[in-house]
Amino acid sequence: MNVASTDWNAWVPIALALPLVSFVVSFWMGPRYGWLVPLMATALLLAGWVCTTVILVDHSAGTSHFAVPWFSLGTDVIPIGWWLSPRSVTMLWVVYTISLLVHVYSIGYMAGEGGIARYFAWLGFFTFAMGGLVVSSNLLVTFCCWELVGLSSYRLIGHWHQQPAAGAAATKAFLVNRLGDIGLLVALMLLWSRAGTLDMPALTAMALSEETKTAVGLCVLLALAGKSAQFPLLHWLPDAMAGPTPVSALIHAATMVAAGVYLFVQLHFLFSADALAVAAVVGLLTLFVGGWGALTQFDVKKILAYSTISQLGLMVAGVALASPEAGFAHLFTHAFFKAGLFLGAGALIHAVSRHGHAPQQDIRHMGGLWQSHRLVLVCFAVCAASLAGMPLTSGFLSKEGLLLHVRHHSFYFGVMATASFVTTLYSARMVFYLLSPTPQAAATHPVPAIMQLPLFVLSVGSLFIGLSASPLSIQSWWPVFDAIESAPWVMVVSLAVLVVGVGVAWRLYRHRPTATLHARWVPQTWLDAAQKHIAVTPALQASRLTHHADRRWLDGVLHAASYGYVTCSFVIGWVDRVLIDGWVTTVTHAAKGGGKLFRSLVNGKIQSYLAWGMLALLSFMVWMLYQLAHR
Template identity: 45%
Template sequence: MDTLQAHSSFFVICLGGALALPLLSFLLCFYVSEKYSWATSVLAPFLMMASTVCAAVVLYQAWNHPAFTWQRVWFSIADHTFTAGIHVNNASALMLFVVTGVSFLVHVYSIGYMAGDTALRRYFAMLGFFTFSMLGIVVSDNLLLIFVFWELVGFSSYMLIGHWNESPAAAEASKRAFIINRVGDAGFLIGLMLVWTHGHTFNIEALRALPLDPAWMTAASLCIFCGVVGKSAQFPLFTWLPDAMEGPTPVSALIHAATMVTAGVFLLGRAHFLFTPAALNVVAITGAITALLGAFAALSQHDIKKVLAYSTMSQLGLMVAAMGAGAPEAALLHLFTHAFFKACLFLSAGSIIHALHQAQHQSHVNFDVQDIRLLGGLRKKLPFTFIMFVVSGSALAGLPLFSGFLSKDAILAALVHWSNTGDAWHWVVLLVVALVSFVTVLYTFRLVWTIFNGEEKSTASLVVSEPPVVMRAPMAVLALASVWIWFSWNPFSFSGWIYNHIGAAKDFHGGFVSMASAAWVLLALAVAYASRGRKLDSRLLAQGFYVDLFSRKAIEQPTLQLADLTHRADKKWIDGFLHATAYAQVIVANLTGWFDRAIVDGFVDGAAGLAKSIGSFTRSFQGGKIQLYIFWAAFAIIIFIIWTLL
């Protein structure tokens, strides 16, 4: 069933354009010859800009209107028919615009950042395919179709993270991201099987209307959550996310801002009704643990991109915790605000890396430009980047007048309400989230202060200049989108035009929570300023609480050793047995062949020859020659006489 009659044909065309243009970008970028690969730097951003414009029209026409649905038969198996369709409501329309908008800005930024790259066609092609896959997750109307696009996102992220495949670290990082995501996706697939077994449909709206049994819903929702854990880098499947920083910085911005890692959170929002209270408790605890681990791990990182990676992991944990607390609208609000300020932070980090690499080439100096311990004093050399970093960092830290304050306030308000109406351990989750909010200010301030203030270190002798306008413009747009005004008219109230219309929003807001939240982050800012310059070298934090090391030692190495053992057993014993069996069969076949030829065929051929000889011999008696008659008669008489005499 579709609702085409309730929407204009222009709306349908724009929706189709928003979805198809990134895919067209993917196809055309591969069609362009290698000689004119530079043309992809113009073609891909242009098509993504057109997709963003189409998404803006869809958002304008779909906002606060009945959801647009469109379905067609996909395939049939036996008596079962599976459909594929599109569902666009307020949340998906807004997500459609955010994904295409951030992707467009990343495309534009990549013109400058990736200039001269030897695989430019593949890079822009996979950016388009990655965006198309994410848009498929956003607008799909059923879980099976979402899973298809879910896997396409995994494949395209593998290609983008390993774009510089000549680097062993990048190749290893892309492989780890792909494999770890497959672990979570196995759970997702099992969840789909449970949904079909008990609900007999994958359509989300149809499932919402069914009377569902809580027992299997808990099992199915937790299996689906396994996919979210892998894709959104939740504990314990988060170790791939810091390693993914080996990819190009614009890719990191796209993956961490509005695509891939947020796909899991968006899926939780779409399928939130499937989660029983027991399942939501697991979701809330997992999100709180992830947020805490990511925040403290970010405190002791020295690589600028890994600080932001662990920060993303922590912020995703906050979103997941809010989902578990029964506040999907608060989680989605933080997803939307996070998309802009985290993309700006990554692009600002890329601006620093790009500028220092250019300066190194000119001065023939070599050092790790991503190690913040070697930087410092860049505020004067990169003033524009400094402002962009401060604005987006303030939003990340949740300072008042910035978007992050509103969305974190929404999460805290929801958790306060959840704690007041639930079990005592709910307060532990609330305290963890509050602590994460405090620590976020600390590591954000440390990052900004270490890079831009103090004395210059390895950069003192370098002539550093701002990146080109094509890189600065996207940063400026994202920084502008990180202030509060785009999400709520009131800088101290998250209850604005987005929050009230992206779900069944509950009125969790209270003036006390807002004031306490503002005081809390300002206290954290004061503590961060007072402790500036102090080193926090903790191997426990720097190694991400050794979760990655533990997984390597306790899971990966035993698995590889078991694989090696089974491989050798397969080669030595199983293959040996099969080869011996095959050789025995060949020998037996040769023996039976010889027996058939020499004995069976020999006996048959001998009997036939004997019959032929006897026939020829007896036929000679009747040859019609009188001489032979006389000869045989005489021969017979002679034989008879000899026999009688003997």
């Protein structure tokens, strides 16, 4: 294997080493100089961010590849090194930027919390692992980093280990991720046996057979489904919100969960048409399950978690259906506005929570903050606008890029436009609740400036100027997005969807309906109703439908849509429960039963041990003799 490429770039190891230094030093300083850790970690990350900026400026157009032999396996050499392309340096910069902002924010957010050194240490370690994942040129190294980000995510979700929910969520996330990792491992082995190399630059130059590509693609798809919370491996992400909110912003919104999509973008060339079709279906399913979930939640972090799932689904579908660049562009903008949303939500939770109590995360109890927290709310609204795809925001541009590439498939175009509608609906719903002037019962706390600063930066980044000089075209500052065009009529369509979405949301949520009204959005309620209507009294159902249609046709349409959604979610839930959970349960039961059987043999009596051993030997011997005699 040729590993002679030596395009050495000293900034890359420095940029990767600085967060690692932060990890080690934080643990080391933790016991004695705990107060210094946040500042030191942030300073180190700032230095790392400067390095990545230099790399970004150097490599915004060309590619470079550096590799040295890591170890050899017989005659084959496994190299370790980096592969810098416009895409990877952009992603590296995004990771460091968000991480830096989260560090800054955490200084304020985590002040006074326990285990602060551990927290910053693992943030640093995560940044290192994520950076390695992004720039690595060898898939084996990528896999190792992939595992390491999973590990740091596990540690950070379980940061507040006093809470049982945090420990359970951490374990769940870790196990689901492992399930996905098996996919990546098998993909690597397939590539190793078919292509003989795991070096990405070498792989791009290789022509693999279609069936290999399908197999590899499906395995990678499993991996990214685990990491990026795609259907059906998506349940761990809402639970992961048990971790600190800045962690949710960094890991479970902007970077780690996007690592799956990033890998998909990077390995897009390894996917056959069949594998891409499967990925598209998975992405679209995730898109709708996530959107529906976001609509039914009242916990602001859960809303954002489901929204993240939905957006990740959009990215996967986008990469599969449109183009890797378009999907990556949405990943880029999503990183900013979703991190902003999480940090904003964290600030609001901070503002309304009382010390010593469980954090207040219910949007029904978070109104009336306009007077005291104007800047936070404005920043939050800007990021939400970007999520909804409002004009003048970066989300508008990246979503348009996705819509544009599927404009020839009327079905996919329609599906994506519908999804856009749902996104607008829940974004607007969230903002209406938070902006409403209803007085907040409890006293509020001021949000420190050190928490407002990153929020402000992210909200500015969520405007179009974070992505492009022009509010109408994406082709401007980032060379990696130059392939994405713009078309006015697509903009018109998205604008129309936006207007309708905001209008519907205004109708539905203006008055901040409480849980009783919202029970109709919860699937069980609808399920019961549907059963009653369909199975027990069809006539009543018909009369009610006419009654509804008679009163307001919009309600009727909404009801129909809801019925559709409920049916869909019911089917999905059933699949999830019976097939996925059922499979897991079956395996668990089998494992437990097997364990019990094997343990019952170890009854402490030495002669029965001998008897089992001899019986096994004898019966196997007779069976083999019989086989040999009758051959």
